[in-house]
Amino acid sequence: MLGKTLAGHYKIVKNLSSGGFGETYIAEDTHRPGNPKCVVKHLKPVNSSSAVLPIARRLFNSEAQVLEKLGEHPRIPRLLAYFEEDEEFYLVQEFIDGHPLSAELPLGQRWSENQVKTMLEDVLGILEFVHAQGVIHRDIKPDNIMRRESDNKLVLIDFGAIKEVGNQGIPQTAQASSTVAIGTPGYMPTEQGRGKPRPSSDLYALGMxxxxxxxxxxPNQLREDDDxxxxxxxxxxxVSPELAMILSQMIRYHFKDRYKTATEVLIDMKSLGGGEIHQSTPPANQKYQAKGGENHSILPPKNVPSNQGYAVPTTPVLPSSPQTISHPKLQNNRVIWTGIATVIFFFGGALMVSLYASLQNPGNSVSDINPSSGYPSPSSDSSTPPALSPDKFVFQYYHNLNSSNYEKSWKMLSYRLKNDYNSHPNGYDSxxxxxxxxxxxxxxxxxxxxETAAIVKVQSNLEYYLISGRTLQQVLIFSLVFDENNSSWYLDKVDRIGD
Structure with a gap:
């Protein structure tokens, strides 16, 4: 394969690795200035019969689309291309110049607790994004975490999901054992060994x-309780008792006893303090900043009936004794009064509906997008004041809505959120x-x-006043992404505390 040119411009210059699913090479892209390096993964289905090949092809295309979305994160290699030649499949990804984390973990050498905290927060921040896309990495290990030379950041590589392409054609009796191969002994929990990985399976591996x-x-040198x-x-x-408790929960034998999400671990990590934590910086990948991830849904406040706005799958029940309020907007058909002593702010309706949808479908992966919403331009036309801090962003967003300036508040949503079909089936109209x-x-x-390099979370205590005269209170966590081009924050996701 060395010296061969694929797709007319990817020249293979080095063999990186090989295995049962295919080979991985370093190539040069001869169609780009300077012939920059890239990584080419050659995937060969075990069985290339005419019956199996279409299945492998569909799976390959589907997984390539997932990798395209994952590459929007600044610390996951971007997918540059994918193609088929001679009934074999190829992925081309961004080359990460650096060294694997395994090079920093020689046998017998121990890290300080602060170093471990920093590493955990870095990788958990990436996994938070990955799992939000409905993706499980399935092969978290030191060799698949790269220390990028340009900025010393950790980068997550080699997602195991694409290896399923190579499994096509294996008889059903052998399929389960081949699934076990997607993972590494010592870092792979029991449920993953049975071919049933979960997001907490990745957390187990990171804990190890x-x-x-x-x-x-x-890992294989550590003792295991026989019972x-x-x-x-x-x-x-x-190690401190606090960090030991977190790690022990990450690696519990049964997945039900572990943390369910990376966010849960990060919240507990934040309570520790004292780590060498990287300060938040704007993401380097502007594609990720502008669009955010897919399917970070946002819902109406808990107990708001579906007929108050969007059509939702079920109709939650309102509190048995709702409060009745008197507010200028209720009495004057939403006319803005100027002498109000306390500024009342609004919360975006998109936020309410799509989080509700995510709770109704907690296991969903990337949602379908309706790109033809017809209204708002992409995030580049945001009217958010430059350098507005994340916590002040929330107040400004509500203030725009309080002033009935819905178009301005709409422009403060990320591109992804505007085009989330579950939240806005009819775009701005919804x-x-x-x-x-x-x-x-x-x-x-x-x-x-x-705070991480890719996201900032803001917790807000909100009180909703409905036109019907009812009031509800919610505590929400807003995820914001930053766009350096406009010096603006964009609202991308909301989680509700208490669910």
């Missing part, structure tokens, strides 16, 4: 890497339909609770 860092021992299956490791590490049926949302308080 952290324990390897603290103990200087490989419970739990890993015994604390006596081999110099957004407007909800907010003409809501009187006010009062922001009681708002504060930043979490």
């Amino acid at each position: 890497i952290a324990i390897q860092s603290l103990t200087g021992m490989l 419970t299956g739990e890993i015994s490791w604390k006596d081999q590490a110099n 957004y407007l339909e909800w907010w003409t049926k809501v009187a006010n949302v009062n922001v009681l308080d708002s504060r930043i609770i979490y």
